[in-house]
Structures are given as structure tokens and as C-alpha cells.
Amino acid sequence: MGARTVQELDEAVELVDEFFDGVFAPLDAWLPALIDALRSHTRDGRLTGSQLADLVRGDAHRILDAADRPVYGAGYCASELVVSEGNPLAWWQGPDRSLLASSTFGPGQAAIDLVRLEWYRVPQTTGERHVAGPFVDYLCSNEITITSSVPVIHEDRFLGVICADVLVASLENALLPSLSRGTAVTLINANGRVVISSDPDVETGDRLAAATAAGTAVSSERYPFTLLGA
Numbered sequence: 001m002g003a004r005t006v007q008e009l010d011e012a013v014e015l016v017d018e019f020f021d022g023v024f025a026p027l028d029a030w031l032p033a034l035i036d037a038l039r040s041h042t043r044d045g046r047l048t049g050s051q052l053a054d055l056v057r058g059d060a061h062r063i064l065d066a067a068d069r070p071v072y073g074a075g076y077c078a079s080e081l082v083v084s085e086g087n088p089l090a091w092w093q094g095p096d097r098s099l100l101a102s103s104t105f106g107p108g109q110a111a112i113d114l115v116r117l118e119w120y121r122v123p124q125t126t127g128e129r130h131v132a133g134p135f136v137d138y139l140c141s142n143e144i145t146i147t148s149s150v151p152v153i154h155e156d157r158f159l160g161v162i163c164a165d166v167l168v169a170s171l172e173n174a175l176l177p178s179l180s181r182g183t184a185v186t187l188i189n190a191n192g193r194v195v196i197s198s199d200p201d202v203e204t205g206d207r208l209a210a211a212t213a214a215g216t217a218v219s220s221e222r223y224p225f226t227l228l229g230a
Helices: 006-041 049-066 109-115 118-126 168-180
Strands: 073-078 083-085 089-093 130-136 144-154 157-167 185-189 194-197 216-219 225-229
Touching: 006 049, 006 073, 006 144, 006 157, 006 168, 006 185, 006 216, 006 225, 049 073, 049 083, 049 089, 109 118, 118 130, 118 144, 118 157, 130 185, 130 194, 144 168, 157 168, 168 185, 168 194
Parallel strands: none
Antiparallel strands: 073 089, 073 157, 130 144, 144 157, 185 194, 185 225, 216 225
């Protein structure tokens, strides 16, 4: 099969956009209800980590149970305006919907390290949704992961982010058959890191800038991805 045309890559990029639209959809639907819940529960003071987990458990489970995308984990990472002590990350993942719990989270240096992560830091800075990765998620799954995050903002106050994780292995299964159509294609992020590829010589995490890659390149207008076709 010959090289992919720009039109064919445009159509393929639309499949990528539709996939991530589906990842963000349940987060966008959850956001208003979460803000209402936080308004009522934090009126007299901030929450503890355990109180936060109790508050958002049902909604996080609904995202995992109802998502029509292969979402591996979902939850809420609260800012210091919401959580006074304990774990600011209320996060559930995997088939058993296990709660991520660790004494390494909380006030002080551990909390500072947590909020420096891209999926938290960028929405905090920009006030916009963000897709981070691929990265090895040592915090949660220990797998190569893409994290989609939405800032939680009320009355100009940043209250944290709600997120959903998709494992790169699941992303490959969901997208590569439709994207490749028998040819070598590679999806890279805004930093030139390979996300997924049907090229056997290219691996997730490799750096492959669109400007220097051979073939045709088409970028998404909604998400930080470019699709390279041989």
C-alpha cells in the first residue's frame, strides 16, 4: 500500500480526537456536580483525605463503570484549598476499582512533588484541560500511561484536577488497527515523544519530531498530537 495522503491522515486524526473526546466526556459531566459537592462540604473548613475519598468515590466509580473508552483509573486530586491533611489524591483504578492509598502523599514536600506533575501543573497554570504523556506512572499503575485532566475551578479558585488514565497498551488496541490500515503510522505528542506506532522500528517514548520525520504529518486541532504517515 502506498503512502498515506493528507486527507487519509486527517480522517485518522479525527479518530484520535473522537477517542479523547470520549475520555473527557464523563469528566466534563462530573465537573458541575463535584463543584456543588465541594461548595457544600468545604463551607466550614477543608476536608481530610479520607473525607475527600468518601465524597468522590461514587462518581469516580461511575466513570470507570460507564466509560465507553478503556479507562484504567479515575479520580480527583485536590488543591491545598480543599484538603487540610492526608491524601489529596482520591483515585481508583484497575478491574477491582482499588483505592490508591499511600502515606507518601499529604502536606509538605510530598504534596509539593505531587502538584509538580504535568497532569496537575499544566491545568493549574492554564485553566484548561490537558493530556499528559506518555509516561511511566510510578504513582498509580506502574504502566505507560496517558492522563487526561480537567481543572476544577470555582469563583476563580483552583481546587485541583479531575483525571482519567488510559494505558498506552489499551490505546494501541483501540486505535492502531484503524489508524494504520496496513501502513506505518506514528502518533507523537507536542514534545515529539512517540505515543503509539505501527512501525516496528519505533517505540513508545522515542523522540521523533514531526519537522524531521519522513512522510506526511497532520496535527490535531483539539489535542496535543500529530500523526505521522510513511
